[in-house]
Each structure stands twice: as C-alpha cells, then as structure tokens.
Amino acid sequence: MTPKACRLKDSRTPLSCSRRAAGLARAAACLILFTTVAWDAVGASYGLRPQPVAPGVYVFPGSQDALTPDNGANIANTGFIVGSREVLAVEAGPTRRYGKEMLAAIRSVTDLPVRYAVITHRHPDHSFGLGAFREAGIDVLMHPAEAEGLANEGPALLEFMTALVGEAWTQGTTIEAPSETLTEDRHVDLGDRPVDILVLEGGHSSGDLVVHDRTSGVAFFGDLLFVGRAATVPHADIGVWLMHLDRLESLPWTTGVPGHGPILDDPARFADTRDWIRFLRSRILEAVLTGESPAEVLDPGVPEPFAGMVEAGPTFGRAVLQLYRRYEAMDPAELDALAQ
Ligand SMILES: [Zn+2]
Numbered sequence: 001m002t003p004k005a006c007r008l009k010d011s012r013t014p015l016s017c018s019r020r021a022a023g024l025a026r027a028a029a030c031l032i033l034f035t036t037v038a039w040d041a042v043g044a045s046y047g048l049r050p051q052p053v054a055p056g057v058y059v060f061p062g063s064q065d066a067l068t069p070d071n072g073a074n075i076a077n078t079g080f081i082v083g084s085r086e087v088l089a090v091e092a093g094p095t096r097r098y099g100k101e102m103l104a105a106i107r108s109v110t111d112l113p114v115r116y117a118v119i120t121h122r123h124p125d126h127s128f129g130l131g132a133f134r135e136a137g138i139d140v141l142m143h144p145a146e147a148e149g150l151a152n153e154g155p156a157l158l159e160f161m162t163a164l165v166g167e168a169w170t171q172g173t174t175i176e177a178p179s180e181t182l183t184e185d186r187h188v189d190l191g192d193r194p195v196d197i198l199v200l201e202g203g204h205s206s207g208d209l210v211v212h213d214r215t216s217g218v219a220f221f222g223d224l225l226f227v228g229r230a231a232t233v234p235h236a237d238i239g240v241w242l243m244h245l246d247r248l249e250s251l252p253w254t255t256g257v258p259g260h261g262p263i264l265d266d267p268a269r270f271a272d273t274r275d276w277i278r279f280l281r282s283r284i285l286e287a288v289l290t291g292e293s294p295a296e297v298l299d300p301g302v303p304e305p306f307a308g309m310v311e312a313g314p315t316f317g318r319a320v321l322q323l324y325r326r327y328e329a330m331d332p333a334e335l336d337a338l339a340q
Pocket residue numbers: 121123204223232
C-alpha cells in the first residue's frame with residue numbers, strides 16, 4: 001500500500017491563509033477564522049487530527065485524563081485504515097459530535113467511502129458516537145452481547161457522562177444500535193488491504209473486537225489493552241482476559257494501538273494490563289477468603305508498582321467494589337478454582 005493508493009489529500013491547515021493574505025480585508029477574515037477555531041477548541045470541538053502510524057493507518061489519540069469538561073470524554077484511542085477502495089474506522093468515540101468530527105477528519109485524508117466502523121465494545125468512550133456513522137450509511141459492527149449491553153445501560157450512562165463533561169459535548173448524542181453483529185472472526189478486504197476483525201469473548205467485556213491490518217501489522221486492541229493507565233473491570237472476567245492477552249501477544253503485529261495510552265511496538269507493555277488485572281484478582285480474592293472488608297483493602301491506597309498509573313486510585317476504588325461483590329457471591333468451589 002502506497003500513499004498514492006490511499007489517495008491522500010493535501011494536509012495544509014486553514015492557518016496557511018496568513019501566507020495568502022493579500023490585503024487588510026483578507027487579514028481580518030483570517031483573524032475571524034482563527035478566533036472561531038480557538039473558541040471551538042475551548043468550547044465544543046475535539047480538534048481531531050489524524051496521526052499516521054503506518055502507510056494508510058491513522059490514529060486519533062485520546063487523552064489520558066479522566067472524563068472532564070476539557071476533553072469531552074475523548075479518552076479512548078480511535079483510528080482508521082485506508083484501502084485502495086474503501087475505509088474501515090475503529091471505534092466511534094464518546095459522542096455524536098465526536099463521530100461527526102471523526103468522519104470529517106477522515107475526509108481530510110481520503111475521499112474514499114467509509115464502509116465499516118468496528119466498535120470494539122459497549123463502553124461509552126468507544127461507542128456513543130456510533131449514531132453519526134449509522135446516519136452516514138456506514139456498516140457499524142459490534143458483538144451482539146455488547147450491542148445488548150449498550151441498549152440496556154446506554155441511556156443511564158449517557159446521563160452520567162453528560163453530568164461529568166457537560167451538555168455542550170453530548171448534545172445530540174443518542175444511544176443507537178449497530179447495523180450488524182458478529183460472533184465469529186470476520187475478514188474484510190478494503191481493496192488491496194486485507195483486515196481481520198477478531199472476536200474475543202468474555203475478557204474486558206462480553207465481546208471485545210480487535211482489528212488487525214495484515215498489510216502494515218497494525219493492531220487495534222481496544223480495551224483488552226491499557227498502557228500506562230489502570231484498566232477498568234466493570235464487565236471483566238480476568239481469567240479469560242489473561243488468556244486473550246496471550247493470544248494477542250502472539251499475533252503477527254508490529255504496531256499496537258491500545259484502547260488507552262500510547263502506541264506501542266514492544267509487547268513488554270502488555271504487562272501494564274496483565275500485572276494490574278492479576279493483582280486486582282489476587283488481592284480482592286484474598287480479602288474475600290480472609291474476611292477483610294473492601295474498606296480494609298482500599299485503606300492503604302494503590303500499592304507499588306501500580307500507584308503511578310493514570311487513574312489508578314479511582315479505578316482501584318471501583319474495581320474493589322465490583323470484584324468483591326462478585327467474588328463474595330461465589331461458592332467455595334468456585335473461589336478455589338479462581339485461586340488456582
Ligand atoms: Zn472499556
């Protein structure tokens with residue numbers, strides 16, 4: 001795949017208009033444009049700029065912060081792959097506004113049609129923008145269990161997210177269904193560009209999808225991989241997740257895009273997720289077996305070497321409550337099996 005085959009467009013920005021300004025009137029117009037762009041960046045524009053990670057593969061990196069009014073819930077990595085005939089988008093972002101801006105940003109790179117949008121799982125920062133893709137007639141793919149979870153939990157989570165980041169971002173966002181669901185791996189060809197969509201059930205969520213571009217070796221791991229940030233576990237089965245990480249590590253990938261955190265080329269960073277979720281399981285299991293309360297687990301704070309991870313404290317607080325409740329409800333035989 002060459003850049004020519006991707007039909008890349010000129011990437012000049014509107015700011016280059018200053019060089020073209022021929023008189024006072026034009027300079028004034030340019031100032032107005034600049035002021036508008038600056039206001040949008042502070043107000044309600046995500047300012048998405050595609051970052052190339054391989055020929056024909058681009059990422060929109062999410063913020064490593066918590067959900068805040070500054071980032072509008074733009075905390076997950078999203079991206080797209082350009083073939084010689086069509087484009088596949090990965091994730092839809094947290095709001096309809098994000099989905100629309102993502103589609104516009106894809107347009108700044110290629111005028112080929114966006115054929116697919118693969119939503120790796122139901123969590124709001126990955127899925128809530130999918131209405132913008134449906135509206136544009138794009139095939140939106142999800143695992144059926146995740147589509148069901150999105151329909152059931154989405155409305156309450158949208159209210160919660162709006163309270164955290166503000167209505168300026170979430171306005172117009174509605175909870176929509178994918179156009180297609182899949183329970184088995186799927187192979188698609190974007191035109192001289194074979195891409196695998198892998199189904200990994202029951203790990204981080206009930207049905208995580210992973211996108212692997214065979215041409216470049218770029219893999220979008222979704223939230224099966226967090227780098228430098230504490231992985232969240234509200235719907236996780238940690239034992240299955242650990243098995244999925246082994247499978248993903250052995251894929252022939254060269255560039256990995258985690259759901260959260262910097263892009264990686266070294267599988268050693270899988271330890272960020274693997275060690276953290278192993279720790280959560282063993283620490284909380286120990287507490288349930290010895291009769292310690294969740295408060296006693298939380299009291300000393302997040303131990304080393306995890307304390308420096310982004311969002312470690314709040315994620316630990318939620319994870320202890322989520323897993324404690326789940327493990328406490330298990331019978332002794334199940335707990336024994338988990339402890340092995
Ligand atoms: Zn997630």
